[in-house]
Amino acid sequence: MTQIFIIGTGLIGGSFALDIKKLNPNATIYGIDNNEAHLDEAIELGIIDEKATLKDLKRAELVILAIPVDATLKVLPEVLNHIADEAVVFDAGSTKEDICAIVKNHPKRRNYLAAHPIAGTEYSGPSAAITGLYENKTNIICEVEETAFKLQEKVLKLFSDLGMRIRYMNPKAHDKHIAYVSHLSHISSFMLGKTVIEKEKNERDIFDMAGSGFESTVRLAKSSPAMWTPIFQQNKTNVIETLDEYINNLKHFKKLMEQENFGAVYKEMETTNHIKDILNGIK
Amino acid sequence: MTQIFIIGTGLIGGSFALDIKKLNPNATIYGIDNNEAHLDEAIELGIIDEKATLKDLKRAELVILAIPVDATLKVLPEVLNHIADEAVVFDAGSTKEDICAIVKNHPKRRNYLAAHPIAGTEYSGPSAAITGLYENKTNIICEVEETAFKLQEKVLKLFSDLGMRIRYMNPKAHDKHIAYVSHLSHISSFMLGKTVIEKEKNERDIFDMAGSGFESTVRLAKSSPAMWTPIFQQNKTNVIETLDEYINNLKHFKKLMEQENFGAVYKEMETTNHIKDILNGIK
Numbered sequence: 001m002t003q004i005f006i007i008g009t010g011l012i013g014g015s016f017a018l019d020i021k022k023l024n025p026n027a028t029i030y031g032i033d034n035n036e037a038h039l040d041e042a043i044e045l046g047i048i049d050e051k052a053t054l055k056d057l058k059r060a061e062l063v064i065l066a067i068p069v070d071a072t073l074k075v076l077p078e079v080l081n082h083i084a085d086e087a088v089v090f091d092a093g094s095t096k097e098d099i100c101a102i103v104k105n106h107p108k109r110r111n112y113l114a115a116h117p118i119a120g121t122e123y124s125g126p127s128a129a130i131t132g133l134y135e136n137k138t139n140i141i142c143e144v145e146e147t148a149f150k151l152q153e154k155v156l157k158l159f160s161d162l163g164m165r166i167r168y169m170n171p172k173a174h175d176k177h178i179a180y181v182s183h184l185s186h187i188s189s190f191m192l193g194k195t196v197i198e199k200e201k202n203e204r205d206i207f208d209m210a211g212s213g214f215e216s217t218v219r220l221a222k223s224s225p226a227m228w229t230p231i232f233q234q235n236k237t238n239v240i241e242t243l244d245e246y247i248n249n250l251k252h253f254k255k256l257m258e259q260e261n262f263g264a265v266y267k268e269m270e271t272t273n274h275i276k277d278i279l280n281g282i283k
Numbered sequence: 284m285t286q287i288f289i290i291g292t293g294l295i296g297g298s299f300a301l302d303i304k305k306l307n308p309n310a311t312i313y314g315i316d317n318n319e320a321h322l323d324e325a326i327e328l329g330i331i332d333e334k335a336t337l338k339d340l341k342r343a344e345l346v347i348l349a350i351p352v353d354a355t356l357k358v359l360p361e362v363l364n365h366i367a368d369e370a371v372v373f374d375a376g377s378t379k380e381d382i383c384a385i386v387k388n389h390p391k392r393r394n395y396l397a398a399h400p401i402a403g404t405e406y407s408g409p410s411a412a413i414t415g416l417y418e419n420k421t422n423i424i425c426e427v428e429e430t431a432f433k434l435q436e437k438v439l440k441l442f443s444d445l446g447m448r449i450r451y452m453n454p455k456a457h458d459k460h461i462a463y464v465s466h467l468s469h470i471s472s473f474m475l476g477k478t479v480i481e482k483e484k485n486e487r488d489i490f491d492m493a494g495s496g497f498e499s500t501v502r503l504a505k506s507s508p509a510m511w512t513p514i515f516q517q518n519k520t521n522v523i524e525t526l527d528e529y530i531n532n533l534k535h536f537k538k539l540m541e542q543e544n545f546g547a548v549y550k551e552m553e554t555t556n557h558i559k560d561i562l563n564g565i566k
Contacts, residue, residue: 118493217468
C-alpha cells in the first residue's frame with residue numbers, strides 16, 4: 001500500500017502516519033483535516049507528504065479515520081462513497097456501537113474495519129504525534145466478519161507490523177467494557193481536578209503541595225474536550241452506569257469513615273490492592 | 284551528624300537512609316522497626332548499618348520517624364523521652380494536627396521538627412527505598428517556631444542537601460490542603476479500582492482493554508492500607524469534606540449527561556483543562 005490517506009492529522013492519525021512512513025518509506029501520506037493550520041503543521045513536522053480532500057480518496061489504498069467520534073458518524077459514510085472497490089478504511093474511535101450502526105447498510109460496508117487502538121496520551125494535535133505509539137498496545141476490532149477478507153488481511157498485517165495485539169469483540173461489549181476501563185477514568189480524573197481547583201483558589205498551594213500521586217491521578221484531566229464530549233454522548237448509557245457504581249462506592253467509603261469503621265476502610269483498600277496483579281499483566 | 288537512627292525502614296525511612304549515607308559516608312545508620320524481617324532486608328540491601336532499639340536512642344544525633352501516623356502518635360513521645368538534649372527528631376507523616384498536638388506539652392518538644400516530605404511511590408517496604416526520592420520535592424514544615432533554632436538549622440541543612448524545597452504551614456492548614464491534593468486522590472483511585480474490579484469479574488477483559496490512562500489513574504490504588512487507614516482516620520473531617528465535594532461534582536456531571544446537556548459537559552472539561560498550567564508548575 002503506497003497511497004495512504006489520514007483523515008484527522010492529530011495525535012492518533014499523525015502517529016499512524018509516522019510509523020507507516022517508517023515501515024514503508026515509499027508510501028505517500030496524504031492528510032485531510034478541516035483545520036488548515038493542523039495540515040500545515042503536519043507537513044512541517046514531516047507527518048504527511050501532501051494535503052488532500054475527500055475527492056482525492058478515489059486513489060486511496062488505505063484510509064485512516066482519526067477524528068472525534070461525532071464527526072466519524074458523518075464522515076465515514078462519505079469516505080466509503082468516495083473510495084475505490086479495493087480500498088480499505090479503518091477508524092480509531094473510542095466508541096463502536098453507533099459507528100458500526102451508521103454504516104451497517106452502506107454498499108461499501110465490506111471496505112470498512114471497525115478498530116479501536118487502545119493508545120494515546122493526554123495531548124492532542126499534530127505536535128502530539130509520536131513514533132512507536134502503537135507498539136505493544138491492544139487494538140480492538142469489532143464485527144471483523146463484516147469486512148472483506150482480503151481487506152482485513154491487509155490492515156491486520158499493518159497492525160501486526162506496528163507491534164499491536166489484536167482482540168475481537170462485538171461493538172456492544174466493546175462500548176460496555178471500555179466505559180469502565182477508559183471513559184470512567186477520564187471523568188474521575190476531570191472531576192478530581194475540578195474539585196481541587198475549586199477549593200484551592202490560591203493555585204500556589206496546589207503547586208507546592210501536589211506530589212507525583214496527584215499528578216498521575218489528574219493526568220487525564222488534560223485531555224481534549226472536543227474528543228471526549230462526543231465519546232460520552234455516544235456511550236451515554238454505559239458511562240452513566242459506571243458513574244452510578246463509582247459514586248456508590250465513594251459514598252460507601254465515606255459512610256464507613258463517618259461511622260469510624262476504619263477496619264472496613266482498611267479492607268476496602270486491601271481488596272483493591274489486587275489491582276497490582278492486574279496491572280502487572282498490562283505491562 | 285554521624286549517629287543516625289531511622290525508625291521505620293520502609294520506602295520513606297529507607298530512602299532517607301540511602302541519601303544520607305551518600306551525603307555522609309561516615310555516618311552510621313541504625314534501623315529500628317517492629318518488623319524483624321524488614322530490618323534484615325534493610326541490612327541486606329545496604330540501607331542500614333545496624334539494628335537498634337529505642338533504648339539505643341540516647342546516642343542518637345538525628346532520629347527520622349517514618350512509620351504509619353497512628354504509630355507515630357505512640358512512638359514519638361517515647362522517642363523524645365529517650366533522646367539526648369542535643370538530638371533532633373523529625374517525622375514524615377501525611378497528617379500534622381494530631382501529631383503536633385500529642386507532643387505539644389512534651390518537655391522535649393523543642394527537639395522535634397514536624398515535617399511532611401511530599402514524596403513517595405505506590406510501593407512500600409525496604410525494597411521500595413530508592414536514592415534521590417527527595418530531590419526537587421516539597422517538604423512542608425509545621426510549627427517551625429516550636430523547634431529549637433540550632434536543631435532546626437541542622438535538619439533544614441539536611442533537607443537542603445537532599446535538594447528539597449521548604450514550605451512553612453500551620454498543622455491545621457496543612458491537613459486541610461493535603462486532604463485535597465493527596466488524600467482525596469488516593470480514595471478516588473482506590474474506588475476507581477474497586478468499581479472496575481467489581482464489574483469486570485473476568486480479569487482478562489481489564490487486562491486487554493486497559494491502557495496507560497487507566498493505569499495512571501488507578502496507580503495509587505496499589506498503596507499500602509496500613510499506611511493510609513490511619514491517615515484517613517486522623518484527617519477524617521477534612522477528607523469527608525473533600526469526598527462530599529468530589530461526589531457532588533460527579534453527580535453534577537452525571538446529571539448533565541442524563542439531561543443530554545453536552546455543551547455543559549464540554550465546558551466542565553474545558554475549564555478543568557486549566558490543570559495543565561498548574562501541573563506544569565509542579566515539574
